[in-house]
Amino acid sequence: MADIEANKAVARRYMQAVVDGDAETIESLQHPDVTWWILGYGDMSRADFIASVKSGLLTAERRHVEIITLTAEGDRVAVEAVSEMTFPDRTYRNEYHNLLVIRDGQIVEGREYMDTRLAAATFG
Template sequence: MAESESAFRERTETNRATALEFMARLSAGDVEGFVALYHPEASLWTSGQTLISGTYTREQIAASAGAVLEAFPQGLRFEVQATTAEGDRVAVEAVSEGQHASGQVYRNRYHFLFRFRDGQVIQLKEYMDTEAVTEVLCGGQRPGGQ
C-alpha cells in the first residue's frame, strides 16, 4: 500500500524536527544525546581532505565527538539558518562559532544532509569550509604532512 500524502508530510515534519533536535543537542555539547539519534547502522561522512574528513560509523562518532567538542571550553554553538525537508531527507544550513582551546575563534558555514530510517539518522553528510577546519581544528596540519 502506498503511503498517503498526509503520512508522507507527517514523516517529513517528524524527520525535520529530529534534525533540528540533533542540531540543538550538538550545539549544547550533548554528545550522548545526539549520538542517540543515530540509527545503529548509521554513518557520518565529512567532506574534504582534512585530518577529520572521511566516513565514520556510529561507534566511531560516539568515541571521537566528545574530543572534538572538548576543544571548545566555552562550547561550539550552531545556529540553523534554514531547512529543507522531503520524506527521509532533511537539508540543514547552519553556522557555527566558538573559541577553540588554542584561543582562535572558529567560525564555519555548513550544509548538513540528513537521511533517516525508522525515525533515526541513518546517514549524515557534512559539507563545510575545510580550510577553516584545517586552520583551527587541525592546527594547520594536513593529511600526509602537507
C-alpha cells in the same frame, strides 16, 4: 511514507544537542548502523564520528549553531547552518550543509559539507 515534520524535528534536536554539548542525545539520535561521510575526511563509522565530535566540537567552552535553512523531502533533511565555537585558545567559525537521512526517528546516514580549510586550521 516519511513523516517530514518528525524528521525535521530530529534534525533540529541533533543541532541543539551539539549546542548543548549533549553527547547522549547526539548518540541516541543516530542509528547503531549510521554511516557518515564528511567532505575532506571521507567515510566515518558511527564510533569514529562520535569520537570526533566529542574530542572536537564538544570541547568548546561555548557553542552556537544557527540554522539558516531546513528543507525536507521524504526521509532526507537538508540543514544549512553557521556555527561559532569558542575554545580557550581560539574561536572556530564555519558554515555547514548537512544532509541527513532519517528513518524511524534516527539518523541512518549523514553527509556533512563545510569549509575544510577552516576545520584543518582549527583542529589540525
